[in-house]
Amino acid sequence: RKLVGKLTTGCTEFDEMMGGGIETQAITELYGEFGSGKTQVAHQLAVNVQMDKEHGGLGGSVIIIDTENTFRPERITQMVKGLSEKYGMDLNPEEFLQNIHVARAYNSNHQILLVDSATDLANELKEMGKPVRLLIVDSLMAHFRAEYVGRGTLADRQQKLNKHMHGLLRFGDLFNACVVVTNQVMAKPDAFFGDPTRPVGGHIVGHTATFRLYLRKSKGEKRIIRLVDSPSLPEGEAVVAVTMAGLTD
Ligand code: GTP
Ligand code: MG
Numbered sequence: 343r344k345l346v347g348k349l350t351t352g353c354t355e356f357d358e359m360m361g362g363g364i365e366t367q368a369i370t371e372l373y374g375e376f377g378s379g380k381t382q383v384a385h386q387l388a389v390n391v392q393m394d395k396e397h398g399g400l401g402g403s404v405i406i407i408d409t410e411n412t413f414r415p416e417r418i419t420q421m422v423k424g425l426s427e428k429y430g431m432d433l434n435p436e437e438f439l440q441n442i443h444v445a446r447a448y449n450s451n452h453q454i455l456l457v458d459s460a461t462d463l464a465n466e467l468k469e470m471g472k473p474v475r476l477l478i479v480d481s482l483m484a485h486f487r488a489e490y491v492g493r494g495t496l497a498d499r500q501q502k503l504n505k506h507m508h509g510l511l512r513f514g515d516l517f518n519a520c521v522v523v524t525n526q527v528m529a530k531p532d533a534f535f536g537d538p539t540r541p542v543g544g545h546i547v548g549h550t551a552t553f554r555l556y557l558r559k560s561k562g563e564k565r566i567i568r569l570v571d572s573p574s575l576p577e578g579e580a581v582v583a584v585t586m587a588g589l590t591d
Contacts, residue, residue, distance in 0.1 A: 346367055349398065349400055350399065351363060351386070353582045354591050355581060355582070360575065365552070366520050368521065369507070371482070371522075371524075371554045372555050375558070379589075384406070388476060401473075403441035403443065403472045404476045405478070406479075409446075418439055419439070420586060424585075424590075443463060445460070450486050457506070460513060477514070477519055477520070477521045482547065500546050503546045510550075523547075548571070554572075565581070566580070
């Protein structure tokens, strides 16, 4: 078994709450309502992971499975400029963008298949000296929610989802990579998981995700991130800010 790596969030409190950063060989779930900052955190991690160890990164590349077409290259550029200023370095946004491989998932079956394609690509990139150290699924549940509607379809959905989650875990183990998934909190109570403050996906996502982080809006740029579930760390909260330069203290 490889040594677990830790990827900086770029935020002091957030890193501390995570015991140093986002772990490799684990699934970290970001959940919260729309606009809470899930996609912003995912973008920031896609930048940070490319930094060297000294700067909290894993010196790796990224694969993003994008289900809602929310990947924004311009935002990556802003964040790279933010890091350039933070560390007084001359980082090239184009190079960062070249190491982010984005695949659109058109439906839930396609999304599941893309994990296999990601594995093939990660094997190629490893040979090329560009190991994939971060796999993002943004959003994990959007297609599943849209496609599996009503009580009769639940068992089928959970079976597919279970397969998907285990595919993601396997990827994390195989490449010693962080796996980060986003999940929206239900706006109205779900027929099965009634509590509107709980993420969708029920017990499958809940039991397979290693770390669960609940994001919520605070004043202005501030966001509060709560560590809800972790195998070893205490529960806690961290305040971060989503600024022009990216995710900051
Ligand atoms: P859903 O995907 O709709 O569930 O939301 P989400 O949790 O992914 O929210 P997202 O990460 O997209 O956060 C949106 C918020 O981030 C916006 O309301 C802004 O506050 C902030 N944000 C997004 N883009 C930028 C940007 O380019 N600059 C700055 N300063 N803030 C941004
Ligand atoms: Mg989003």
